[in-house]
Every structure is written in C-alpha cells, then in structure tokens.
Amino acid sequence: xxxxxxxxxxxxxxxxxxxxxxxxxxxxxxxxxxxxxxxxxxxxxxxxxxxxxxxxxxxxxxxxxxxxxxxxxxxxxxxxxxxxxxxxxxxxxxxxxxxxxxxxxxxxxxxxxx
Amino acid sequence: xxxxxxxxxxxxxxxxxxxxxxxxxxxxxxxxxxxxxxxxxxxxxxxxxxxxxxxxxxxxxxxxxxxxxxxxxxxxxxxxxxxxxxxxxxxxxxxxxxxxxxxxxxxxxxxxxx
Numbered sequence: 001x002x003x004x005x006x007x008x009x010x011x012x013x014x015x016x017x018x019x020x021x022x023x024x025x026x027x028x029x030x031x032x033x034x035x036x037x038x039x040x041x042x043x044x045x046x047x048x049x050x051x052x053x054x055x056x057x058x059x060x061x062x063x064x065x066x067x068x069x070x071x072x073x074x075x076x077x078x079x080x081x082x083x084x085x086x087x088x089x090x091x092x093x094x095x096x097x098x099x100x101x102x103x104x105x106x107x108x109x110x111x112x113x114x
Numbered sequence: 115x116x117x118x119x120x121x122x123x124x125x126x127x128x129x130x131x132x133x134x135x136x137x138x139x140x141x142x143x144x145x146x147x148x149x150x151x152x153x154x155x156x157x158x159x160x161x162x163x164x165x166x167x168x169x170x171x172x173x174x175x176x177x178x179x180x181x182x183x184x185x186x187x188x189x190x191x192x193x194x195x196x197x198x199x200x201x202x203x204x205x206x207x208x209x210x211x212x213x214x215x216x217x218x219x220x221x222x223x224x225x226x227x228x
Contacts, residue, residue: 037217043222044219045219050216102159
C-alpha cells in the first residue's frame with residue numbers, strides 16, 4: 001500500500017517570500033503520478049500542480065513549482081512570491097499508473113502573513 | 115457551467131439514522147469518488163466508481179454504501195453501522211484516460227450526527 005507523508009502540519013511565511021512544503025511517499029511502483037492540491041478556507045479542493053514520475057523535468061505552474069526526487073521519493077512544492085490568497089491547506093497526493101485510487105497526505109496548513 | 119454539485123452543504127442527523135449525501139456532475143466524467151476528511155487525517159477514500167453500475171471499496175468503506183445508476187450521479191449513504199459518521203465529505207470526479215487526469219471536487223457536505 002502507498003503512503004504519503006507531509007511532515008509539516010503548519011507553516012507560515014511573510015507575503016512575497018518563498019516557501020517550500022515537503023512531501024514524501026512510499027511505493028514499490030515505478031510509474032505513478034503525483035499531485036498537489038490546495039484547500040482554501042472555502043474548503044473547495046483545487047489542483048495546484050501535477051507530475052508524472054517518468055518525466056524527469058520538474059513541473060511548474062506560474063509561481064508554483066515542484067522538486068521531484070524519484071530516488072528519494074520526495075515531491076516538495078515551492079511557492080514563490082507568496083500571496084495572501086495562497087493561505088490554505090495543501091495536500092500532496094499519489095496515484096499509481098493504471099489505478100484510480102488517489103492517496104492523500106495529511107496536509108500542511110500554510111498561512112501567508114501580510 | 116460544468117461542475118460537481120454536492121447537497122446539502124450542512125446535514126444534521128440523529129444517531130441510528132441512515133443518511134444519503136447527494137453528488138451530481140455535469141462534466142461527463144467517467145469516474146466518481148467519495149472521500150472523507152477529518153482534522154489531521156487528510157482525505158480518505160470511501161468508494162469509487164469507474165463506470166455505471168460498478169463501484170469499488172476504498173480504504174474506509176465500512177458503514178457506507180453507494181450506487182451508480184447514472185453516469186452523472188453517485189450518492190453516498192452513511193448507515194447506522196458507521197461508528198463515527200460526523201465528518202466533512204467530498205465528492206470528486208475525473209476523466210478515465212492515462213491516469214494523470216486530476217480530480218475535480220465538489221464543495222463538500224458537512225455531516226453532524228448527534
């Protein structure tokens with residue numbers, strides 16, 4: 001069974017600074033997908049970024065980028081030039097290739113301080 | 115606009131009563147999912163369905179039941195057998211293709227059982 005670990009329950013950073021959220025996972029699969037989801041106070045889950053394990057290039061989406069280290073089974077999220085609207089719970093998630101089950105971590109509560 | 119509708123937003127029930135949470139999507143997605151969210155535990159998969167009239171148990175299916183009679187609808191019944199039903203419930207859907215298709219989430223239903 002896959003497990004996803006987010007070791008930082010809470011983080012806070014000043015507006016405009018850069019912050020990195022950690023995620024590690026445990027799997028015996030070779031092909032899989034990784035995701036970061038954001039859940040703001042409205043509780044609507046929103047996809048932030050995704051990464052395919054067989055792609056070595058790290059995914060980027062505007063101010064959001066990942067550092068994917070397959071050998072270390074690490075998938076951290078970097079938020080640059082953080083904004084007040086980035087305040088949310090952030091969940092890391094794992095999905096094996098050919099399987100529809102998405103496994104989530106326990107989340108990191110990120111607060112952007114004005 | 116296409117999306118996923120969960121209703122109601124808040125639901126209150128007495129212990130021992132079954133209750134059904136509604137989930138409807140007009141995205142023409144094949145797969146639908148139910149997750150449960152508790153503080154400090156992230157999202158845990160209850161049931162998922164990849165096709166009409168078929169569904170699979172997730173990690174915490176005990177005390178829950180589902181049906182998938184129509185592609186657009188995936189209701190979840192919380193039965194009296196569920197020992198700790200008070201939680202936030204999220205419905206999601208996705209396209210079945212290569213596996214990297216993200217989940218689209220509804221706004222959730224907060225169930226309180228007393």
